[in-house]
Amino acid sequence: MxxxxxxxxxxxxxxxxxxxxxxxxxxxxxxxxxxVVVISALGEVTDLLLHAATNAKIWDSTQVIHFIDRIRGIHxxxxxxxxxxxxxxxxxxxxxxxxxxxxxxxxxxVSILRELTPRSKDLLLSFGERLSLVVVSAGLRQAGIAVExxxxxxxxxxxxxxxxxxxxxxxKTRKGVREKLLPLLTRGVVPVVAGFIARSAxxxxxxxxxxxxxxxxxxxxxxxxxxxxxxxxxxxGILTADPRIVKSARVIDELSYAEAEEMGxxxxxxxxxxxxxxxxxAGIPVRIRNGFKPERLGTLINPHERKxxxxxxxxxxxxxxxxxxxxxxxxxxxxxxxxxIFELLGRAGVNVLMISQSVSESNISAVVxxxxxxxxxxxxxxxxxxxxxxxxVKVEPDVSVLAVVGAGMKGTxxxxxxxxxxxxxxxxxxxxxxxxxxxxxxSFVVASRxxxxxxxxxxxxxxxxK
Numbered sequence: 001m002x003x004x005x006x007x008x009x010x011x012x013x014x015x016x017x018x019x020x021x022x023x024x025x026x027x028x029x030x031x032x033x034x035x036v037v038v039i040s041a042l043g044e045v046t047d048l049l050l051h052a053a054t055n056a057k058i059w060d061s062t063q064v065i066h067f068i069d070r071i072r073g074i075h076x077x078x079x080x081x082x083x084x085x086x087x088x089x090x091x092x093x094x095x096x097x098x099x100x101x102x103x104x105x106x107x108x109x110v111s112i113l114r115e116l117t118p119r120s121k122d123l124l125l126s127f128g129e130r131l132s133l134v135v136v137s138a139g140l141r142q143a144g145i146a147v148e149x150x151x152x153x154x155x156x157x158x159x160x161x162x163x164x165x166x167x168x169x170x171x172k173t174r175k176g177v178r179e180k181l182l183p184l185l186t187r188g189v190v191p192v193v194a195g196f197i198a199r200s201a202x203x204x205x206x207x208x209x210x211x212x213x214x215x216x217x218x219x220x221x222x223x224x225x226x227x228x229x230x231x232x233x234x235x236x237g238i239l240t241a242d243p244r245i246v247k248s249a250r251v252i253d254e255l256s257y258a259e260a261e262e263m264g265x266x267x268x269x270x271x272x273x274x275x276x277x278x279x280x281x282a283g284i285p286v287r288i289r290n291g292f293k294p295e296r297l298g299t300l301i302n303p304h305e306r307k308x309x310x311x312x313x314x315x316x317x318x319x320x321x322x323x324x325x326x327x328x329x330x331x332x333x334x335x336x337x338x339x340x341i342f343e344l345l346g347r348a349g350v351n352v353l354m355i356s357q358s359v360s361e362s363n364i365s366a367v368v369x370x371x372x373x374x375x376x377x378x379x380x381x382x383x384x385x386x387x388x389x390x391x392x393v394k395v396e397p398d399v400s401v402l403a404v405v406g407a408g409m410k411g412t413x414x415x416x417x418x419x420x421x422x423x424x425x426x427x428x429x430x431x432x433x434x435x436x437x438x439x440x441x442x443s444f445v446v447a448s449r450x451x452x453x454x455x456x457x458x459x460x461x462x463x464x465x466k
Contacts (some may be wrong), residue, residue, distance in 0.1 A: 001031075001032070001033050001034070001050045001227045001228075001253070001449050002033070002034045002035075002036070002185070002224055002225070002226040002227050003029070003033050003034070003035055003036070003038045003226060003227060003228050003229070003230055004035075004037075004038060004217045004218075004220050004221040004224075004226045004229045004230070004367075005024070005025070005035055005036070005037050005038070005217075005229075005230045005289065006038040006040075006195060006213055006214060006216070006217035006229070006230070006231050006232065007037065007038070007039050007040065007136075007232045008037075008040050008213075008232060008233040008234065009040040009044075009045070009046070009132070010039050010043060010234045011044050011076075011232055011233060011234055011291040011292070012040065012042050012043070012132065012136060012235070013040060013042040013043030013044075014073075014082065014160040014273070014292075014457045015179050015182060015230065015233075017291075018022070018078060018082065018135065018139035018140070018344075019139065019389060020134055020291060020292070020294075021037075021081070021136070021139070021162050021232075021291065021336050022139060022140055022142075022143035022145060023143075024232065024291065024294055025037065025140065025143075025145055025190060026143060026144075026145060027294075028446075029145070029190075029214070029256060033383050034143075034185040034316070035190050036107075036181060036185070036191050036193065036220055036224065036418050037136075037140075037147075037190055037192045037193065037220075038193050038194075038195045038197055038217040038220065039129065039132050039133060039136050039192060039193070039194060039195060039209060039213070039218050040128075040129065040133065040213040041075070041128025041129050041131070041196070042074060042075065042078075042128070042132050043068070044074075044153070045071065045074060045128040045131070045132070045266045046068075046125065046128045046321030048070070048071065048127050048197065048215075049124055049125050049127060049334070052067055052107060052430070053110075053116055053120075053121050053124045053125065054116075054122065055325060056107045056111050056116065056124075057110060057111065057114045057115065057116055058110065058111075058114075059107070059366060060112045061108065061111070062151045062205050064104060064107045064108055064111060065104075065208055066385075067107065068103060068104050068107075071100065071103065071127075071131070072096070072100055075123075075131050075132075075134070075135050076093070076096065076098055077303055078135050079092055079093065079096075079135055079138060079301075079377065081133050081387065081389040082138070082139050082142055083140050083142070084138055084139075085397070086400070087347065088141060088142060088253060088388075089138070089344075091104075091137040091138075092135070095134045096134055096135075098133070099127060099130055099131055100131075100185070101204075102127070102244065103124070103127045105390075106120065106123055106124055106127075106321035107124070107193060110318055117163075117374060118163035119187070119204065121144055121161050121163065121164065121214055121368075122163045122166075122197075122204075122205055122206055123205050124163060124209045125129060125196075125197075125206045126151075126196075126197040126207065126419070127193035127397075128196075129151070129152075129195055129196050129197050129213070130151060131223055132192045132194065133150075133151070133192065134149070134225055135225055136192060137149040140192065141191070145190055146188060146189045146190060147189065147190045147191070147192045148184055148189050148190075148191055148192065148436035149194075149395065150180070150192065150193050151193070151197055151199075151392060151464055152193060152194055152196070152197045152198040152199070152208075152216050153160065153197065153198050153205070153206075154180070154218065155176075155177060155181060155191065155193045155197075155201025156173060156175070156176025156177035156178070156180045156181070156223070157173050157176070157177065157180065157199070157219055157348065158172040158173050158198065158199065158200070158201055158219075158241075159175055159198045159200055159206045160200065160201075160206075161200040161201075161202065161204060161206065162206075163206060163207070164207065164259075165202075165207070165208070165210070166200070166206035166208060166209070166239030167196060167208060168198065168208070168219055169201070169319070170222075170278075170295055171190075172201070173219055173223060174222065174223045176218070176223075177220055177223035177224060178224060181220065181224055182224060185224070188326045189442055193216060193220065193292075194206055195212060195215075195216035195217065196213045196215075196216060197212075198214030198216075199395055202382040209274070210272050210274070211272025211274060211275035212275075212421065214272065214275035214276075215272070215274060215278075217229050217231065217354050217405050218275055218276065218277070218278040218279040218284070218286070219278050221278065221279055221284050221386075222278040222279065222281070222282045222284065222429025223280070226241060226284055227284070227285060228286070228287060229286045229287070229289050229357060230283050230286075231278055231283070231286065231289065232289050232291040232292065232293065232294075233288060233289070234290065234291065234292060235288075235290055236251045236290045236293065236298060236368050237251040237252065237288045237296075237298035238251070238252050238255065238263065238288055238299040238314070239251060239252065239259070239291070239314070240312055240313065240314050240315070240459060240463050240464075241314060241315045241455060241459045241463070242256055242316075242317060242455070244402075245317065245452050245455050245456065246455060247320060248313075248459065248460075248464065249299070249459070251296075251299060252299050252313050252314065253299065253300065254261070254298060254299065254300045254301075254302055255300070255301050255302070255313065255365070256405065256407055257276060257280045257288065257300060257302070257303060258440055259287075259313060259405055259406060259407055259440060260301045261276055261280075261317060262403070262405045262441045263314055263405050263438050263441055271305070273385065276301070279301075279303075280303065283303040285300055285425070286301040287299065287300050288301070290396055293295045297377075299338045299387060299456065300398075308462070309409050309444075310406060310465070311406060311408040311409060311412065311415060311418070311462055311465065312405060312406035312407040312408060312409055312415075312458075312462045313408070313462075313463065314404075314406070314463065315402065315403070315404055315405075315406075315458045315459050316402070316403040316405065316451075316464070317400060317401070317403075317451055317455050318369045318401040318402075318403070319373070319400045319451065320351060320369060321367050321368065321369055321370055321399060321400065321401055321445075321446065322367070322369075322370045322373040322395055322396055322397040322398075322399060322400055323365050323366070323367055323368075323369060323395065323396040323431070323432060323445060324344070324365070324366050324373060324377055324380065324393065324394070324395050325363055325365040325366075325393070325394045325395075325396070326364050326365075326380055326384070326391050326392070326393055327342055327362055327363035327391060327392050327394070328362065328363075328365065328389075328392055330392060337364075338357065338364055339385075340367075340387060340389070341364055341366075341380060341384070344380055344383035344384070345366065345368070345376055345379060345380070348376060348379035349372075349373050349375070349378065349381075350368050350372045350376045350379065351365070351368065351369065352366045352368060353366075353367045353368060353369070353374070353401065353403060353434070354367040354434050354443055354445070355367075356365070356432050356434050360385075365432055367401055367432070367445060369398075370397060373395050373397055374395070375394075375396050377393050378455055380393045381393045390410070394429070398447060398448045398449070399445050399446065399448055400445070400446060400447075400451035401443055401444045401445055401446075402443065402444055402446060402451065402454055402455060402458065403441055403442070404419055404442045404443075404462055405439070405440060405441050405461075406440065407440055409440065409442070410439040410440060411439065415442070415462075416442060417438055418462060419442055419458065419460065419462055420444075420461070421461075422458050422461035422462060423444075423446070423458065424454050424455055424459045425457060426450075426454065426457045427450075427455045428447075428450040428453060428457070429446065429447065429450070430444050430446060431444075431445045431446060431447070432444060432445040433445075
């Protein structure tokens with residue numbers, strides 16, 4: 001059995017985290033599993049590197065040195081705590097210092113030039129996983145596991161040169177990964193691959209964007225025809241709701257790919273839909289598991305959709321959003337108006353999360369991130385007037401989106417009535433509604449002050465069925 005195991009940064013950075021990972025891998029090996037390991041950056045390192053990438057343009061050499069010292073401390077501490085054999089410890093420290101010298105040079109270059117290019121940003125962000133790779137590999141060797149440490153590019157993942165969110169070349173990646181990893185697995189060696197990073201066809205360092213380490217895991221699984229992908233994180237699995245809001249939230253035992261993708265789009269603690277795609281196409285099950293409680297099976301994302309007696313499996317909440325509404329008589333019967341609206345938003349760099357249009361055609365509403373709301377309104381006001389569309393633009397900033405997700409809603413009469421009755425019973429007004437033809441998701445907007453009350457009502461009535 002071939003399994004790709006991805007370990008999250010919070011798990012790796014926790015006290016005893018790498019030893020915990022070693023035990024999981026050793027247990028798999030004893031069961032004759034052929035294991036490929038994918039790792040993330042340790043804990044907060046990616047956020048720190050993002051901060052550095054943003055601010056290095058205004059840093060001086062002293063600030064760069066202080067930052068390097070902080071990153072050194074985060075990675076040298078677990079090396080010191082693992083009780084490594086002296087040769088392994090010395091070798092690992094040398095590797096860390098070599099990478100830290102490169103990171104210092106990169107940051108200094110940005111500081112001197114006062115410019116951060118997309119290529120430089122990808123290079124900076126790659127250091128999180130590359131430094132983590134040194135630490136984790138040392139810990140696994142200490143546990144007696146034969147490993148080979150590889151960056152995503154060295155493992156065979158080839159992308160285009162769209163820095164920041166590169167797209168893999170699937171054909172070249174499958175070929176490269178098989179040639180590199182399959183001989184290692186045959187020899188009983190565990191490949192340890194730095195997630196999130198890859199390389200372009202010309203050898204440039206690239207990153208896979210949001211959900212990048214999970215994406216690395218599924219790309220490798222597809223290439224080697226793995227039997228399963230296990231995503232080890234710090235939660236028991238995918239939950240029916242945010243437990244900080246809903247005290248009765250519980251782990252979902254099984255989801256279809258379609259359900260998991262819907263939940264991923266709405267920010268659940270889940271894999272990003274893009275990261276799921278290679279496993280879905282290859283029909284490989286993905287399991288979300290808790291590395292602190294490895295005896296629990298977590299949530300299985302299954303390629304085979306099974307009929308469920310549960311109407312809805314989760315309620316997701318998206319905050320920090322707002323509505324921008326375009327309205328006016330000049331919209332009615334005018335082909336291409338909606339296209340123009342979304343073109344203007346796209347040009348302004350505004351991502352649209354949800355849309356709704358009345359059948360009268362007199363108004364179109366879009367949900368966007370609150371940080372983009374004023375930019376969206378300005379782009380629409382100016383852009384529409386320039387093409388002769390006289391329309392009003394209104395914004396509503398204090399709103400939240402709720403999404404009810406589940407395959408059990410498909411083809412079941414009365415679901416919408418149940419959803420909105422549950423909300424209405426708590427005195428919550430619905431401001432905007434959207435439902436796709438898949439019937440897996442009903443999304444709607446409420447005032448932010450009512451959002452948690454609405455989530456609890458929906459969880460109780462629709463998810464738990466009470």
